[in-house]
Amino acid sequence: MQKQQYLSKNQKIVLDHVEKANQPLKAYSILYNVQKKGLKAPLQVYRALDKLVEIGKIHKIESRNAFVACKNSNCLVSNATAFSICESCEKVTEINNSKLSKYLSNFEDNSGMKYSKYNLEFFGLCKKCKNK
Amino acid sequence: MQKQQYLSKNQKIVLDHVEKANQPLKAYSILYNVQKKGLKAPLQVYRALDKLVEIGKIHKIESRNAFVACKNSNCLVSNATAFSICESCEKVTEINNSKLSKYLSNFEDNSGMKYSKYNLEFFGLCKKCKNK
DNA sequence: TCGTATATTGTTATAATATAACGTTATGTA
DNA sequence: TACATAACGTTATATTATAACAATATACGA
Ligand SMILES: [Zn+2]
Ligand SMILES: [Zn+2]
Ligand SMILES: [Zn+2]
Ligand SMILES: [Zn+2]
Secondary structure: OOOOOOOOHHHHHHHHHHHHHOOOEOHHHHHHHHHHHOOOOHHHHHHHHHHHHHOOOEEEEHHHOEEEEOOOOOOOOOOEEEEEEEOOOOOEEEOOOHHHHHHHHHOEOOOOOEOOEEEEEEEEOOHHHHOO | OOOOOOOOHHHHHHHHHHHHHOOOEOHHHHHHHHHHHOOOOHHHHHHHHHHHHHOOOEEEEHHHOEEEEOOOOOOOOOOEEEEEEEOOOOOEEEOOOHHHHHHHHHOEOOOOOEOOEEEEEEEEOOHHHHOO
């Protein structure tokens, strides 16, 4: 079997929903909202999310246990991600900065190891929240 | 009341246990192991962990939902952390690299924002696992 | 087109992670 | 002392995620 080219029914439904949100969604909130489309159980959502994360269409915000659609056509494979997270309003933005990604992809630790895969989460206050 | 100077009883018990482990521990594994010392409920462990994370003695490995003692005397405040994680044996190492931390602390996103707080997780294979 | 391997689905139950809500006790400070 | 804050203890519950099993769909070569 070839590497999957097209998304399955459940994968499409979940991706559609997450893309429309424009912000990270929790798995059970996704579940609740796609129940009218036939996905009844958590596993159906988690399985779709797993695949979508694997192929880079969706990223998991680890510190929030939430899922957001990729806004960065560069990370077709979900192995090098960076986000900024507002600690007040929880707004999350995917960072698309080639200098940063180059720096991190080329980073060598003290033992000389390189890592092509990473996840970086910045925390602070977004502009709106800073001006309150 | 002053900013806390000394750890409380439960905080000491949990920190002791996590420091001896030398690897990330799950909250419920900590709970199980400190029950002989009197911590009976999850909340007792989670509250101690919360405080210890807040003061930088312990870090949470977000992608693993696990907790590890800080090996880096520099991050007395737990706001700028970096780890390497082996995807095969799950070995986790805290990265202590001043160039990296300077680069990330000074990083400005496209809107000009800086973030003093971040968490970075690198993924790959540790030396042992690579040579298998 | 048949056989086979792999991917996806559907379903129920359960595991693992984390917090709410309440009241009590300890500790620091005026 | 009186007051505020921090820590503790306890029970119940919320939230996040996976195990296990059976069925169906899809791709592809013989
Ligand atoms: Zn992306
Ligand atoms: Zn904000
Ligand atoms: Zn540290
Ligand atoms: Zn390893």
